Amino acid sequence: MTRIILHGCFGQMGVATQKAAAETEGFSIVAGVDAKPGKADFPVYTDISACDAPADAAIDFTIAAAVPGLINWCLEKNMPLVLCTTGLSEAVTSQIRLASERLPIFKSANMSLGINFMVSLIERASEVLSAEGFDIEIVEKHHNKKADSPSGTAFMLANAMNKEGKYSVVTDRSCRRQARPVNEIGISSVRGGSIVGEHSVIFAGRDEVIEISHSAFSKDVYAVGALKAAEFIARQKPGLYDMRSLLSGG
Secondary structure, three states: OEEEEEEOOOOHHHHHHHHHHHHOOOEEEEEEEOOOOOOOOOOEEOOHHHOOOOOOEEEEOOOHHHHHHHHHHHHHHOOOEEEOOOOOOHHHHHHHHHHOOOOEEEEOOOOOHHHHHHHHHHHHHHHHHHOOOOEEEEEEEEOOOOOOOOOHHHHHHHHHOOOOOOOEEEOOOOOOOOOOOOOEEEEEEEEOOOOOEEEEEEEEEOOEEEEEEEEEOOOHHHHHHHHHHHHHHOOOOOEEEOHHHHHOOO
8 A cells, every 4th residue: 555645635636636546446645735725535734844644655736836845844754755746947956856865756747658658759759750851849738727838748758859959949939030940849838728738749841740649638647647656656765766767667
């Protein structure tokens, strides 16, 4: 049984994770943390500093401003951590790297197993197609309540194809009037309705286009991925892990 502290338990993803844990054998949410009121079958704290429940891992689905305090609490409690929050600053990213020297931390911009398999596909595609002069564009679509734009997943996909740093990642072309440079990856964002999450990577060449896409039809895919990550990270030594680590068995 993997015992979980759910940080952000009453947010949309927190509720989805509660549901997934109740429907999946081997998981128990022993405590939750959320600034807003709500009802749950476990103790809920308004501040992580007040939580003293014994657990195997913490899962975070909150906002960027809440992450530094959570990391400090996990260091104090020696608590393995699954970080699902996106839009983190470079300062917080540095804090995560330092904390991972003492704690096992799982961090991914997207907890979907399908998206992370997609990463391996686009890595190979970009190696072959960019050499043949194909342009690379990313289009991401999310619901109208999503605060950050572009999505963390879009940046994750762009970074996977730009490990050598030969591309510039562009999110706004409105202020320039020029032909598209060959050495860039463009990201376009759509916000509307209740779109859960759609990501497409477009490889556009001369007279042909190849597109690799992923669509999430409910938030359950992210919740299930977070639970799998918690089960995984609870067994690991200090370090920084991601979905590729999980899929490869460590």
